[in-house]
Amino acid sequence: MASPHASSSPRPNTAFRELRGQRSPGEFAAAVRRAGREIGEHVSCDARYVGRVESGEIRCPNYAYERVFRHMFPGREPADMGFAPRETVRGRGARKKGSAPPGQSESPAESRTSPPRRSGSGRRPDGTDDSNDGHKESDVLRRAFMTSGTAVVAAASLGAAAPGARTRRRAGEPEARAVENAVRQIRLLDDRHGADGLYRRAARPLKAAYELLDAQTRRQSVADRLHAGAGELAISVGWLAHDSGRFSDARSHYAEALATARVAGDPALEAHAFCNTAFLARDAGRPREAVRAAQAAQRAGRRLGSARLMSLLTLREAGGWARLGDRAACEEALLRARTLFGRGPAGSDPEWMTFFGEAELEGLEAQCRSALGDWRRAAEHAERAVDLQDPHFARNIALYTAQLAGDLARAGSPDAAAAAASRALDLLEEVQSSRVRTMLTATARLLRRHAADPEVSAFLARHEPAVRAV
Template sequence: MPETGKSRRSAVWPVAGRGRIGRNEVRKVETETKTFRALDYRYGGGWCSEAVAAQLSWGYRMLEADCSDTVRERLCVALADLTSVAGWTSFDAGQSDAAHARFDRALQLARAGGDEVLASNILYRKGRVFLHHDAAIDALEMFRLGERAAEQGGSMLMLSVLCANEAWAYAKLGDRDLALASLGRATDAFERAEDAVAPVWARFFGETDLTAMAGTVHTELAVTLDSAYASAAITELTKVVKSYGCNMARSKSFCLVMLATSHLLEGDVDQAAAVVDDALAKALTLKSSRFMDRLTPLKKAADYRSDNPDARALGERITAFRSVAA
């Protein structure tokens, strides 16, 4: 069970309104944010959403303290990032309304600190909440706003992230041409990105993650349009699940679910079952409401082939897992 950091809260930051804060206090906020981000990636938002919220409440009180303008700007950015992590963990814990509220607050803080690139990242995350709930049009609006912020901030990496997620939204809408065009834009922006200057909250998106997004888009197109896209998804996602380490356990589990879905759509029930077993075993360490939701398309694909006893058994395993994990 991961350390949430609750017990360290009062020792980390100063009491609001007493004295003057400087870079050291802001660095402590940044360090805590880095810790929570790592916990979220590895174990899911359910492990740390309450602890992040507690730190956030304390952190906002720092805004009342005296500091220089330079420190104030950096503090706003640091708290924007922490608030964004709080929003993401809320989202992963199944609390979408709280996630939206925190992303809105994070966006205000990022802009108060003059960081348009962080603003683009927050808009991407807000868009992902909409996308998860099949509100693809609303998601696209957020991603487009994020694109503009990424361009204003000069971040090709965030532009790549946003274009890749636009591709996913278009695939959900069944628009193959726009989905593939956006995926091409994502690849082009990624090739022009300079990894050395990427901020800490954008470094998650490397070559493996771009390939994962391609696999996601092709899986979605296979679900919404034509099962022929499952072949490309299988190639991409097989490569991805071999690349992700234990520090990205949630992302790997998501990709395994999509890989199993694509195998089912291709008619390879045996391989789908093997991949599902791997996904469910890895998910035992997670506390992620999103993982449970991601099982829905897979269950539908299994139900579609319910005339096959192995597919039927696969669907029953998913139902049993959800029941135990609920």
């Protein structure tokens, strides 16, 4: 009899889903991180990881996660949590069966970059780093992306048929999963390091993903996943362009994603593409287009049953109204967004929205208040955003801190502004974001008139070489 773990597609892990109970994936991920800290394990679990376990994509956790889960659920073995035996997933036992398993024991970044665990600070068992050497971690993670993201998708697409061959290319479950993994890897690296060092690297998996759309597929479900994955990848690459200041490239990638959504009849992808288009239009100085795109995103998003998604889309609309100087419309949209956010998370919340928690809500309101000239209120929201943000989202912490510095400078608090700007400079050792550097440069210009202040002088002395060096 065939092993139940030998099927060609992942089986949902219903046992693990039951353990999560009524908690959202994000709330459960936070509980996993807390449990890890209780026993000295540093796991950067997020809602994406929880989703991959529950979908069956991760069939067996790595050793660090296993120890955390055993701590969380005393008396339960991994099998009781729905996991496959380790020997059937990787290592000699798996290889002797003659083929790679359809699932995996951990994410590509985890399995390819984690050396043996060291005591104290150092390499985390899930492929991230507790040390202060952000550049080393960045290099390791980018190598993981190049080997397990780009290469996998490119091989799945470009290697499906030799140049000039008459054989039609085929795409199935492995190719769909490769595209989805590339999206997740890009998002993970962007969360921790920002966009600047990733954009050029991401072009190759995007090209490969779109070539897969021309491949022959046996099942409509695979074709749908390929379209959704390619569209999400276009949005992710578009965001890398957007955050690194390449607005025309970003606009092209978002338009490509929107076209893919329309072809596939995918309202979730359409809402996401319009969401990012609205954000880009706001940043590019086209606030009326931002409002229209955000409203189009809401029309698509209403069919999805996610209050949190509608909250974010409404905040995109608020950002456009703020840039137009329409205080009444902005206030109304902000109130609507908070009401929707208050309805809580749901199973229908899109996977890409793992960044959207209370911290992002506060951060986006800070941006609106700042655009309206309410510097003090903007600073209050930005400070709350910094305090509430999960440490995993290093890029967002840098962004909120830079926002706080600018708002404090404009509100007439140069000392506090310089202190916040200095903290943001510290974060630039790990995060590479043109957006953050541009914000800090604007703050430095505002603070030059206060250069006699010791705190301001110290920041200005650090600013130019630090920004130039990144």
